[in-house]
Amino acid sequence: MTTIAAVDNHDTGPGHPERAARLRAVQGGIEAAELGDSVTSLPGRAATTAELERVHHQSYLDAVARFVTGGGGDLDPDTSTSPGSWDTALWAAGSGLAAVEALQRGEAAAAFVAVRPPGHHAASSRAMGFCLLNNIAVAARSLADSGERVLVLDWDVHHGNGTQEIFWDDPAVMYVSIHEWPAYPGTGRATETGGPGAPGLTVNVPLPAGATGDVALRAFDEVVSPAVAGFSPTWVLISAGFDAHRNDPLADLAWSAADYADLTSRAVSLAPVRGRVVAFLEGGYDLQSLANSVGATVATLAGRQYRPEPATGGGPGQAAVEEVVRARAGLGGGSQ
Amino acid sequence: MKLERIVVGVDGSDNSLAAVHWAAGLALIAASEVVAVHALGLLARLTPDGERVGSQHHRSEIAEELASVWCAPLRQAGRPWRPVLRDGSPVVVLLAVADEEDADLVVVGSRGLGGFPELLLGSTSTQVAQHSRRPVTIVPPAPPQPHDP
Numbered sequence A: 001m002t003t004i005a006a007v008d009n010h011d012t013g014p015g016h017p018e019r020a021a022r023l024r025a026v027q028g029g030i031e032a033a034e035l036g037d038s039v040t041s042l043p044g045r046a047a048t049t050a051e052l053e054r055v056h057h058q059s060y061l062d063a064v065a066r067f068v069t070g071g072g073g074d075l076d077p078d079t080s081t082s083p084g085s086w087d088t089a090l091w092a093a094g095s096g097l098a099a100v101e102a103l104q105r106g107e108a109a110a111a112f113v114a115v116r117p118p119g120h121h122a123a124s125s126r127a128m129g130f131c132l133l134n135n136i137a138v139a140a141r142s143l144a145d146s147g148e149r150v151l152v153l154d155w156d157v158h159h160g161n162g163t164q165e166i167f168w169d170d171p172a173v174m175y176v177s178i179h180e181w182p183a184y185p186g187t188g189r190a191t192e193t194g195g196p197g198a199p200g201l202t203v204n205v206p207l208p209a210g211a212t213g214d215v216a217l218r219a220f221d222e223v224v225s226p227a228v229a230g231f232s233p234t235w236v237l238i239s240a241g242f243d244a245h246r247n248d249p250l251a252d253l254a255w256s257a258a259d260y261a262d263l264t265s266r267a268v269s270l271a272p273v274r275g276r277v278v279a280f281l282e283g284g285y286d287l288q289s290l291a292n293s294v295g296a297t298v299a300t301l302a303g304r305q306y307r308p309e310p311a312t313g314g315g316p317g318q319a320a321v322e323e324v325v326r327a328r329a330g331l332g333g334g335s336q
Numbered sequence B: 001m002k003l004e005r006i007v008v009g010v011d012g013s014d015n016s017l018a019a020v021h022w023a024a025g026l027a028l029i030a031a032s033e034v035v036a037v038h039a040l041g042l043l044a045r046l047t048p049d050g051e052r053v054g055s056q057h058h059r060s061e062i063a064e065e066l067a068s069v070w071c072a073p074l075r076q077a078g079r080p081w082r083p084v085l086r087d088g089s090p091v092v093v094l095l096a097v098a099d100e101e102d103a104d105l106v107v108v109g110s111r112g113l114g115g116f117p118e119l120l121l122g123s124t125s126t127q128v129a130q131h132s133r134r135p136v137t138i139v140p141p142a143p144p145q146p147h148d149p
Helices: A020-033 A049-053 A058-069 A085-104 A135-145 A161-167 A211-231 A256-270 A287-301 A316-327 B012-031 B057-070 B072-077 B089-100 B124-131
Strands: A002-004 A041-042 A111-113 A148-152 A172-179 A201-207 A237-239 A275-280 B005-009 B034-041 B081-087 B103-109 B136-139
Touching: A002 A085, A020 A287, A041 A085, A041 A237, A049 A058, A049 A085, A049 A135, A058 A085, A085 A111, A085 A135, A085 A275, A111 A287, A135 A148, A135 A172, A135 A237, A135 A275, A148 A161, A148 A211, A161 A201, A172 A211, A201 A211, A201 A316, A211 A256, A211 A316, A237 A256, A237 B089, A256 A275, A256 A287, A275 A287, A275 B072, B005 B012, B005 B089, B012 B034, B012 B057, B012 B072, B012 B103, B012 B136, B034 B057, B034 B072, B034 B089, B057 B072, B057 B081, B072 B081, B081 B089, B089 B103, B089 B124, B103 B124
Parallel strands: A002 A041, A002 A111, A111 A275, A148 A172, A148 A237, A172 A201, A237 A275, B005 B034, B005 B103, B034 B081, B103 B136
Antiparallel strands: none
16 A cells, blocks of 8 residues: 655645645544555655646646746635645646556555645636646546546545546546535536436435435445446546545535445455555545544555444435436446 | 626625626616525635534525625615525636526626636636626726725
Protein backbone atom coordinates (compact mmCIF):
# COMPACT_ATOMS: atom_id res chain seq x y z
CA MET A 1 0.00 0.00 0.00
CA THR A 2 1.42 3.36 -0.95
CA THR A 3 0.39 6.77 0.24
CA ILE A 4 1.44 9.98 -1.37
CA ALA A 5 2.86 12.76 0.74
CA ALA A 6 1.75 16.17 -0.38
CA VAL A 7 3.18 19.50 -1.38
CA ASP A 8 0.85 21.97 0.27
CA ASN A 9 1.07 25.72 -0.20
CA HIS A 10 -2.67 26.09 -0.71
CA ASP A 11 -4.00 28.68 1.75
CA THR A 12 -7.79 28.99 1.69
CA GLY A 13 -7.86 31.68 4.35
CA PRO A 14 -9.03 31.74 7.96
CA GLY A 15 -12.02 29.61 8.83
CA HIS A 16 -12.23 27.72 5.54
CA PRO A 17 -13.04 24.05 6.17
CA GLU A 18 -10.81 22.80 3.32
CA ARG A 19 -7.60 23.50 5.17
CA ALA A 20 -4.05 22.20 5.58
CA ALA A 21 -4.88 20.58 8.91
CA ARG A 22 -6.85 17.98 6.97
CA LEU A 23 -3.68 16.39 5.62
CA ARG A 24 -2.18 16.30 9.10
CA ALA A 25 -5.34 14.54 10.25
CA VAL A 26 -5.01 12.07 7.38
CA GLN A 27 -1.44 11.30 8.39
CA GLY A 28 -2.49 10.93 12.01
CA GLY A 29 -5.26 8.53 11.09
CA ILE A 30 -2.90 6.31 9.12
CA GLU A 31 -0.43 6.29 12.01
CA ALA A 32 -3.21 5.43 14.47
CA ALA A 33 -4.06 2.36 12.41
CA GLU A 34 -0.55 1.05 13.18
CA LEU A 35 0.00 -0.50 9.80
CA GLY A 36 3.78 -0.52 10.04
CA ASP A 37 5.54 -1.80 6.95
CA SER A 38 2.23 -2.39 5.18
CA VAL A 39 2.30 1.27 4.16
CA THR A 40 5.06 3.04 2.26
CA SER A 41 5.15 6.63 1.04
CA LEU A 42 5.91 8.21 -2.29
CA PRO A 43 6.55 11.94 -2.71
CA GLY A 44 4.33 12.36 -5.77
CA ARG A 45 4.98 14.76 -8.63
CA ALA A 46 3.48 17.68 -10.51
CA ALA A 47 1.19 17.05 -13.47
CA THR A 48 2.33 18.39 -16.83
CA THR A 49 0.28 20.69 -18.98
CA ALA A 50 -0.20 17.91 -21.52
CA GLU A 51 -1.55 15.59 -18.84
CA LEU A 52 -3.99 18.22 -17.62
CA GLU A 53 -5.15 19.14 -21.12
CA ARG A 54 -6.53 15.63 -21.58
CA VAL A 55 -9.24 16.71 -19.13
CA HIS A 56 -9.28 20.50 -18.86
CA HIS A 57 -9.49 23.07 -21.64
CA GLN A 58 -6.25 24.95 -22.28
CA SER A 59 -7.93 28.35 -21.93
CA TYR A 60 -9.23 27.35 -18.50
CA LEU A 61 -5.81 26.16 -17.34
CA ASP A 62 -4.12 29.33 -18.59
CA ALA A 63 -6.71 31.58 -16.96
CA VAL A 64 -6.68 29.88 -13.58
CA ALA A 65 -2.89 29.67 -13.49
CA ARG A 66 -2.61 33.35 -14.30
CA PHE A 67 -5.20 34.33 -11.70
CA VAL A 68 -3.78 32.19 -8.91
CA THR A 69 -0.10 32.90 -9.45
CA GLY A 70 -0.94 36.56 -9.85
CA GLY A 71 -2.19 36.74 -6.29
CA GLY A 72 -5.09 34.34 -5.93
CA GLY A 73 -8.53 35.10 -4.55
CA ASP A 74 -11.97 33.56 -4.82
CA LEU A 75 -12.76 31.64 -8.00
CA ASP A 76 -16.32 31.27 -6.73
CA PRO A 77 -17.97 31.87 -3.34
CA ASP A 78 -16.58 28.55 -2.05
CA THR A 79 -13.26 28.18 -3.86
CA SER A 80 -10.51 30.30 -2.34
CA THR A 81 -6.93 30.34 -3.61
CA SER A 82 -3.57 31.80 -2.64
CA PRO A 83 -0.47 32.29 -4.81
CA GLY A 84 0.77 28.81 -3.84
CA SER A 85 -2.47 27.08 -4.77
CA TRP A 86 -1.56 26.47 -8.40
CA ASP A 87 1.64 24.56 -7.66
CA THR A 88 -0.22 22.62 -4.99
CA ALA A 89 -3.01 21.75 -7.41
CA LEU A 90 -0.48 20.61 -10.02
CA TRP A 91 1.10 18.39 -7.37
CA ALA A 92 -2.25 16.95 -6.36
CA ALA A 93 -3.16 16.07 -9.94
CA GLY A 94 0.28 14.66 -10.69
CA SER A 95 0.42 12.58 -7.54
CA GLY A 96 -2.52 10.53 -8.72
CA LEU A 97 -0.55 9.74 -11.86
CA ALA A 98 2.48 8.90 -9.74
CA ALA A 99 0.38 6.45 -7.75
CA VAL A 100 -0.88 4.78 -10.92
CA GLU A 101 2.68 4.56 -12.23
CA ALA A 102 3.86 2.97 -8.99
CA LEU A 103 1.15 0.33 -9.17
CA GLN A 104 1.95 -0.34 -12.81
CA ARG A 105 5.53 -1.05 -11.70
CA GLY A 106 4.16 -3.53 -9.20
CA GLU A 107 5.31 -1.58 -6.17
CA ALA A 108 2.15 -1.95 -4.10
CA ALA A 109 -1.23 -3.64 -3.82
CA ALA A 110 -3.14 -0.36 -3.78
CA ALA A 111 -2.59 3.36 -3.28
CA PHE A 112 -4.13 6.21 -1.31
CA VAL A 113 -3.45 9.68 -2.70
CA ALA A 114 -3.50 12.13 0.21
CA VAL A 115 -3.57 15.52 -1.47
CA ARG A 116 -5.39 18.83 -1.53
CA PRO A 117 -7.15 20.65 -3.00
CA PRO A 118 -9.75 18.02 -3.83
CA GLY A 119 -10.85 17.58 -7.40
CA HIS A 120 -14.17 15.97 -8.21
CA HIS A 121 -16.20 19.21 -8.56
CA ALA A 122 -13.75 20.67 -11.08
CA ALA A 123 -15.24 20.38 -14.57
CA SER A 124 -13.38 20.70 -17.85
CA SER A 125 -13.65 24.50 -17.71
CA ARG A 126 -14.86 25.36 -14.25
CA ALA A 127 -13.44 25.54 -10.75
CA MET A 128 -15.98 25.10 -7.96
CA GLY A 129 -16.64 23.40 -4.67
CA PHE A 130 -13.06 23.86 -3.37
CA CYS A 131 -11.68 22.17 -6.52
CA LEU A 132 -9.35 23.56 -9.20
CA LEU A 133 -8.17 20.49 -11.12
CA ASN A 134 -9.96 17.17 -11.29
CA ASN A 135 -7.26 14.92 -9.84
CA ILE A 136 -9.07 11.63 -10.31
CA ALA A 137 -10.20 12.50 -13.82
CA VAL A 138 -6.62 13.23 -14.88
CA ALA A 139 -5.60 9.76 -13.72
CA ALA A 140 -8.67 8.06 -15.19
CA ARG A 141 -8.16 9.70 -18.56
CA SER A 142 -4.50 8.68 -18.61
CA LEU A 143 -5.46 5.07 -17.99
CA ALA A 144 -8.31 5.14 -20.50
CA ASP A 145 -6.05 6.62 -23.17
CA SER A 146 -3.75 3.62 -22.71
CA GLY A 147 -6.60 1.21 -23.29
CA GLU A 148 -7.79 0.51 -19.76
CA ARG A 149 -11.41 0.33 -18.65
CA VAL A 150 -11.69 2.56 -15.62
CA LEU A 151 -14.29 2.58 -12.88
CA VAL A 152 -14.45 5.82 -10.92
CA LEU A 153 -16.34 5.17 -7.68
CA ASP A 154 -17.24 8.35 -5.79
CA TRP A 155 -18.47 8.11 -2.23
CA ASP A 156 -17.87 11.72 -1.27
CA VAL A 157 -21.12 13.06 0.20
CA HIS A 158 -21.35 15.67 -2.59
CA HIS A 159 -21.99 14.51 -6.13
CA GLY A 160 -18.89 14.71 -8.32
CA ASN A 161 -20.39 16.92 -11.01
CA GLY A 162 -16.99 17.63 -12.56
CA THR A 163 -16.06 13.99 -12.98
CA GLN A 164 -19.49 13.17 -14.34
CA GLU A 165 -19.28 15.99 -16.88
CA ILE A 166 -15.80 14.99 -18.04
CA PHE A 167 -16.72 11.34 -18.68
CA TRP A 168 -20.38 11.77 -19.64
CA ASP A 169 -19.82 10.48 -23.17
CA ASP A 170 -16.74 8.33 -22.56
CA PRO A 171 -17.33 4.57 -22.98
CA ALA A 172 -13.97 3.74 -21.39
CA VAL A 173 -14.76 5.30 -18.01
CA MET A 174 -17.70 4.40 -15.79
CA TYR A 175 -18.70 6.94 -13.15
CA VAL A 176 -20.55 5.80 -10.05
CA SER A 177 -21.55 8.17 -7.25
CA ILE A 178 -23.28 7.61 -3.92
CA HIS A 179 -24.13 11.00 -2.41
CA GLU A 180 -26.57 13.04 -0.40
CA TRP A 181 -29.62 14.54 -2.09
CA PRO A 182 -30.73 17.29 -2.08
CA ALA A 183 -27.31 18.81 -1.54
CA TYR A 184 -24.56 20.72 -3.25
CA PRO A 185 -23.88 20.81 -6.18
CA GLY A 186 -27.46 19.99 -7.16
CA THR A 187 -26.57 17.30 -9.70
CA GLY A 188 -26.58 13.52 -9.41
CA ARG A 189 -30.16 12.42 -9.95
CA ALA A 190 -30.69 8.73 -10.59
CA THR A 191 -31.94 9.66 -14.05
CA GLU A 192 -28.51 11.06 -15.00
CA THR A 193 -27.16 7.89 -16.59
CA GLY A 194 -24.70 8.95 -19.27
CA GLY A 195 -24.56 10.62 -22.66
CA PRO A 196 -25.22 9.14 -26.11
CA GLY A 197 -21.65 7.86 -26.32
CA ALA A 198 -21.81 6.09 -22.97
CA PRO A 199 -25.43 5.22 -22.12
CA GLY A 200 -25.81 3.66 -18.70
CA LEU A 201 -22.17 4.25 -17.73
CA THR A 202 -23.05 6.96 -15.22
CA VAL A 203 -24.64 5.58 -12.07
CA ASN A 204 -26.03 7.95 -9.45
CA VAL A 205 -27.39 6.89 -6.09
CA PRO A 206 -28.84 9.91 -4.27
CA LEU A 207 -29.51 9.27 -0.58
CA PRO A 208 -31.57 11.34 1.87
CA ALA A 209 -30.17 13.13 4.89
CA GLY A 210 -29.61 10.71 7.76
CA ALA A 211 -28.86 7.70 5.57
CA THR A 212 -26.58 5.30 7.42
CA GLY A 213 -23.81 3.01 6.24
CA ASP A 214 -26.06 -0.02 5.78
CA VAL A 215 -27.98 1.91 3.13
CA ALA A 216 -24.78 2.70 1.25
CA LEU A 217 -23.79 -0.95 1.37
CA ARG A 218 -27.19 -2.00 0.10
CA ALA A 219 -26.82 0.50 -2.74
CA PHE A 220 -23.45 -1.01 -3.51
CA ASP A 221 -24.78 -4.55 -3.55
CA GLU A 222 -28.05 -3.90 -5.43
CA VAL A 223 -27.08 -1.07 -7.79
CA VAL A 224 -23.35 -0.59 -8.11
CA SER A 225 -22.07 -4.16 -8.31
CA PRO A 226 -24.57 -5.30 -10.97
CA ALA A 227 -23.90 -2.20 -13.07
CA VAL A 228 -20.14 -2.58 -12.78
CA ALA A 229 -20.27 -6.28 -13.64
CA GLY A 230 -21.36 -5.45 -17.16
CA PHE A 231 -18.54 -2.91 -17.56
CA SER A 232 -15.70 -5.19 -16.41
CA PRO A 233 -13.22 -2.52 -15.28
CA THR A 234 -9.47 -3.13 -15.34
CA TRP A 235 -8.82 -0.34 -12.82
CA VAL A 236 -10.83 0.98 -9.86
CA LEU A 237 -10.28 4.60 -8.83
CA ILE A 238 -12.08 5.92 -5.76
CA SER A 239 -13.07 9.51 -5.05
CA ALA A 240 -12.67 8.94 -1.33
CA GLY A 241 -14.41 11.81 0.38
CA PHE A 242 -15.14 11.32 4.03
CA ASP A 243 -17.77 13.99 4.49
CA ALA A 244 -20.62 11.49 4.65
CA HIS A 245 -19.41 10.83 8.18
CA ARG A 246 -22.06 11.67 10.75
CA ASN A 247 -19.84 14.34 12.34
CA ASP A 248 -19.04 16.20 9.17
CA PRO A 249 -20.13 19.86 9.24
CA LEU A 250 -20.92 20.21 5.55
CA ALA A 251 -23.51 17.47 5.05
CA ASP A 252 -26.09 15.28 6.75
CA LEU A 253 -25.38 11.64 6.02
CA ALA A 254 -24.59 9.44 9.00
CA TRP A 255 -21.75 7.05 8.18
CA SER A 256 -18.82 5.99 10.36
CA ALA A 257 -15.21 4.93 9.86
CA ALA A 258 -16.23 1.26 9.81
CA ASP A 259 -18.65 1.96 6.96
CA TYR A 260 -15.76 3.32 4.94
CA ALA A 261 -13.81 0.16 5.67
CA ASP A 262 -16.71 -1.92 4.37
CA LEU A 263 -17.13 0.23 1.26
CA THR A 264 -13.41 -0.01 0.57
CA SER A 265 -13.54 -3.77 0.83
CA ARG A 266 -16.35 -3.89 -1.70
CA ALA A 267 -14.54 -1.48 -4.01
CA VAL A 268 -11.38 -3.60 -3.94
CA SER A 269 -13.46 -6.64 -4.90
CA LEU A 270 -14.43 -4.89 -8.14
CA ALA A 271 -10.83 -4.80 -9.40
CA PRO A 272 -9.84 -7.80 -11.53
CA VAL A 273 -6.43 -8.25 -9.96
CA ARG A 274 -4.31 -6.95 -7.11
CA GLY A 275 -2.58 -3.63 -7.64
CA ARG A 276 -5.29 -1.88 -9.60
CA VAL A 277 -7.01 0.25 -6.93
CA VAL A 278 -6.22 3.92 -6.22
CA ALA A 279 -8.17 6.02 -3.72
CA PHE A 280 -8.03 9.83 -3.95
CA LEU A 281 -8.79 12.05 -0.95
CA GLU A 282 -11.71 14.36 -1.73
CA GLY A 283 -13.80 15.89 1.12
CA GLY A 284 -14.02 15.30 4.86
CA TYR A 285 -13.92 18.33 7.17
CA ASP A 286 -14.24 17.05 10.75
CA LEU A 287 -10.61 16.31 11.52
CA GLN A 288 -11.06 13.43 13.97
CA SER A 289 -13.67 11.74 11.80
CA LEU A 290 -11.42 12.23 8.79
CA ALA A 291 -8.52 10.65 10.65
CA ASN A 292 -10.60 7.66 11.76
CA SER A 293 -12.13 7.15 8.34
CA VAL A 294 -8.87 7.40 6.43
CA GLY A 295 -7.21 5.03 8.89
CA ALA A 296 -9.99 2.49 8.32
CA THR A 297 -9.82 2.92 4.54
CA VAL A 298 -6.06 2.66 4.24
CA ALA A 299 -6.00 -0.35 6.56
CA THR A 300 -8.52 -2.10 4.31
CA LEU A 301 -6.49 -1.25 1.22
CA ALA A 302 -3.49 -2.79 2.99
CA GLY A 303 -5.45 -5.96 3.71
CA ARG A 304 -5.67 -5.20 7.41
CA GLN A 305 -8.48 -4.30 9.73
CA TYR A 306 -8.90 -1.08 11.70
CA ARG A 307 -12.36 -0.11 12.88
CA PRO A 308 -12.08 2.71 15.44
CA GLU A 309 -15.87 3.02 15.57
CA PRO A 310 -18.70 0.60 14.75
CA ALA A 311 -20.67 0.51 11.53
CA THR A 312 -23.95 2.38 11.35
CA GLY A 313 -27.46 1.23 10.48
CA GLY A 314 -31.16 1.89 10.72
CA GLY A 315 -31.29 5.26 8.98
CA PRO A 316 -33.52 6.30 6.06
CA GLY A 317 -32.74 5.64 2.43
CA GLN A 318 -33.90 2.12 1.63
CA ALA A 319 -36.65 3.55 -0.54
CA ALA A 320 -34.14 5.74 -2.36
CA VAL A 321 -32.07 2.69 -3.24
CA GLU A 322 -35.15 0.88 -4.52
CA GLU A 323 -35.99 3.89 -6.65
CA VAL A 324 -32.55 3.81 -8.25
CA VAL A 325 -32.94 0.10 -8.96
CA ARG A 326 -36.22 0.85 -10.74
CA ALA A 327 -34.76 3.84 -12.61
CA ARG A 328 -31.95 1.69 -13.99
CA ALA A 329 -34.05 -1.38 -14.70
CA GLY A 330 -34.14 -0.86 -18.45
CA LEU A 331 -30.51 0.18 -18.86
CA GLY A 332 -28.84 -3.22 -18.88
CA GLY A 333 -26.03 -2.10 -16.59
CA GLY A 334 -22.67 -1.06 -17.98
CA SER A 335 -22.46 -3.66 -20.70
CA GLN A 336 -20.42 -2.47 -23.68
CA MET B 1 -40.52 39.80 -28.55
CA LYS B 2 -41.94 38.99 -25.16
CA LEU B 3 -40.83 39.84 -21.64
CA GLU B 4 -43.12 37.64 -19.58
CA ARG B 5 -40.54 36.20 -17.19
CA ILE B 6 -37.36 37.70 -15.77
CA VAL B 7 -34.84 35.63 -13.81
CA VAL B 8 -32.59 37.62 -11.45
CA GLY B 9 -29.58 36.30 -9.53
CA VAL B 10 -29.57 37.14 -5.82
CA ASP B 11 -26.76 36.64 -3.33
CA GLY B 12 -27.41 39.24 -0.68
CA SER B 13 -24.70 41.61 -1.90
CA ASP B 14 -25.27 45.28 -2.59
CA ASN B 15 -24.69 44.57 -6.26
CA SER B 16 -27.40 41.95 -6.40
CA LEU B 17 -29.74 44.33 -4.58
CA ALA B 18 -29.17 46.81 -7.41
CA ALA B 19 -30.03 44.05 -9.87
CA VAL B 20 -33.22 43.18 -7.99
CA HIS B 21 -34.25 46.86 -7.93
CA TRP B 22 -33.68 47.11 -11.68
CA ALA B 23 -35.54 43.86 -12.38
CA ALA B 24 -38.46 45.05 -10.26
CA GLY B 25 -38.60 48.32 -12.19
CA LEU B 26 -38.54 46.55 -15.53
CA ALA B 27 -41.20 44.07 -14.40
CA LEU B 28 -43.47 47.00 -13.53
CA ILE B 29 -43.03 48.55 -16.97
CA ALA B 30 -43.32 45.29 -18.92
CA ALA B 31 -45.88 43.54 -16.69
CA SER B 32 -43.45 40.65 -16.15
CA GLU B 33 -43.12 37.96 -13.53
CA VAL B 34 -39.79 37.80 -11.69
CA VAL B 35 -38.03 34.67 -10.45
CA ALA B 36 -35.32 35.45 -7.87
CA VAL B 37 -32.62 32.78 -7.75
CA HIS B 38 -30.13 32.12 -4.98
CA ALA B 39 -27.44 29.41 -5.18
CA LEU B 40 -26.52 27.52 -2.02
CA GLY B 41 -22.79 26.80 -2.00
CA LEU B 42 -20.76 24.51 0.22
CA LEU B 43 -19.76 27.23 2.66
CA ALA B 44 -23.36 28.25 3.16
CA ARG B 45 -23.55 25.25 5.55
CA LEU B 46 -21.32 27.01 8.08
CA THR B 47 -21.90 30.02 10.28
CA PRO B 48 -19.31 32.83 10.19
CA ASP B 49 -17.75 31.12 13.24
CA GLY B 50 -17.40 27.87 11.32
CA GLU B 51 -20.14 26.08 13.18
CA ARG B 52 -22.34 23.61 11.36
CA VAL B 53 -25.86 24.59 10.44
CA GLY B 54 -28.45 21.86 10.12
CA SER B 55 -29.52 21.61 6.52
CA GLN B 56 -33.23 22.13 6.98
CA HIS B 57 -32.79 24.98 9.46
CA HIS B 58 -30.18 26.50 7.20
CA ARG B 59 -32.36 26.30 4.11
CA SER B 60 -35.28 27.79 6.00
CA GLU B 61 -33.21 30.70 7.26
CA ILE B 62 -31.77 31.47 3.85
CA ALA B 63 -35.20 31.16 2.25
CA GLU B 64 -36.56 33.64 4.78
CA GLU B 65 -33.69 36.05 4.15
CA LEU B 66 -34.18 35.71 0.40
CA ALA B 67 -37.90 36.35 0.53
CA SER B 68 -38.06 39.04 3.18
CA VAL B 69 -34.87 41.04 2.73
CA TRP B 70 -33.10 40.39 -0.55
CA CYS B 71 -36.32 40.44 -2.59
CA ALA B 72 -37.98 43.36 -0.81
CA PRO B 73 -37.93 45.51 -3.99
CA LEU B 74 -39.92 42.81 -5.79
CA ARG B 75 -42.61 42.83 -3.11
CA GLN B 76 -42.78 46.59 -3.27
CA ALA B 77 -43.15 46.55 -7.07
CA GLY B 78 -46.36 44.59 -6.75
CA ARG B 79 -45.72 42.29 -9.71
CA PRO B 80 -45.86 38.48 -9.41
CA TRP B 81 -42.59 37.08 -8.15
CA ARG B 82 -41.19 33.98 -6.45
CA PRO B 83 -37.90 32.89 -4.94
CA VAL B 84 -35.91 29.80 -5.98
CA LEU B 85 -33.27 28.30 -3.70
CA ARG B 86 -31.00 25.73 -5.35
CA ASP B 87 -27.77 23.91 -4.45
CA GLY B 88 -24.77 24.60 -6.64
CA SER B 89 -22.44 27.27 -7.91
CA PRO B 90 -24.07 30.60 -8.85
CA VAL B 91 -23.36 30.54 -12.59
CA VAL B 92 -24.52 26.97 -13.07
CA VAL B 93 -27.65 27.45 -10.99
CA LEU B 94 -28.65 30.72 -12.64
CA LEU B 95 -28.28 29.34 -16.16
CA ALA B 96 -30.15 26.16 -15.27
CA VAL B 97 -33.07 27.98 -13.70
CA ALA B 98 -33.24 30.42 -16.61
CA ASP B 99 -33.66 27.48 -18.96
CA GLU B 100 -36.17 25.70 -16.74
CA GLU B 101 -38.24 28.85 -16.42
CA ASP B 102 -37.92 29.69 -20.12
CA ALA B 103 -36.79 33.16 -19.03
CA ASP B 104 -37.06 36.02 -21.49
CA LEU B 105 -34.28 37.91 -19.69
CA VAL B 106 -31.59 37.12 -17.11
CA VAL B 107 -30.52 39.94 -14.79
CA VAL B 108 -27.38 39.90 -12.64
CA GLY B 109 -25.40 42.41 -10.63
CA SER B 110 -22.04 43.34 -12.08
CA ARG B 111 -20.02 41.90 -9.18
CA GLY B 112 -21.45 39.09 -7.11
CA LEU B 113 -19.70 37.35 -4.23
CA GLY B 114 -16.61 35.65 -5.57
CA GLY B 115 -15.20 35.85 -9.08
CA PHE B 116 -12.70 38.33 -10.39
CA PRO B 117 -13.30 40.60 -13.36
CA GLU B 118 -9.80 40.40 -14.81
CA LEU B 119 -9.98 36.65 -15.06
CA LEU B 120 -10.57 35.26 -18.53
CA LEU B 121 -13.40 33.34 -16.98
CA GLY B 122 -14.79 36.60 -15.75
CA SER B 123 -16.89 37.39 -12.77
CA THR B 124 -20.17 35.56 -12.23
CA SER B 125 -21.98 38.15 -14.34
CA THR B 126 -19.52 37.85 -17.22
CA GLN B 127 -19.72 34.06 -17.17
CA VAL B 128 -23.50 34.21 -17.22
CA ALA B 129 -23.37 36.61 -20.19
CA GLN B 130 -20.89 34.37 -22.01
CA HIS B 131 -22.83 31.13 -21.54
CA SER B 132 -26.46 32.18 -21.48
CA ARG B 133 -28.73 31.24 -24.35
CA ARG B 134 -31.00 34.10 -23.34
CA PRO B 135 -30.57 37.88 -23.21
CA VAL B 136 -28.65 39.06 -20.16
CA THR B 137 -28.59 42.43 -18.45
CA ILE B 138 -25.70 43.24 -16.14
CA VAL B 139 -26.66 45.93 -13.65
CA PRO B 140 -23.87 48.11 -12.22
CA PRO B 141 -23.88 48.96 -8.53
CA ALA B 142 -25.96 51.90 -7.45
CA PRO B 143 -23.96 55.17 -7.55
CA PRO B 144 -22.89 56.48 -4.14
CA GLN B 145 -25.29 58.98 -2.63
CA PRO B 146 -24.03 62.53 -1.94
CA HIS B 147 -23.88 61.84 1.79
CA ASP B 148 -21.89 58.60 1.38
CA PRO B 149 -18.26 58.76 2.49
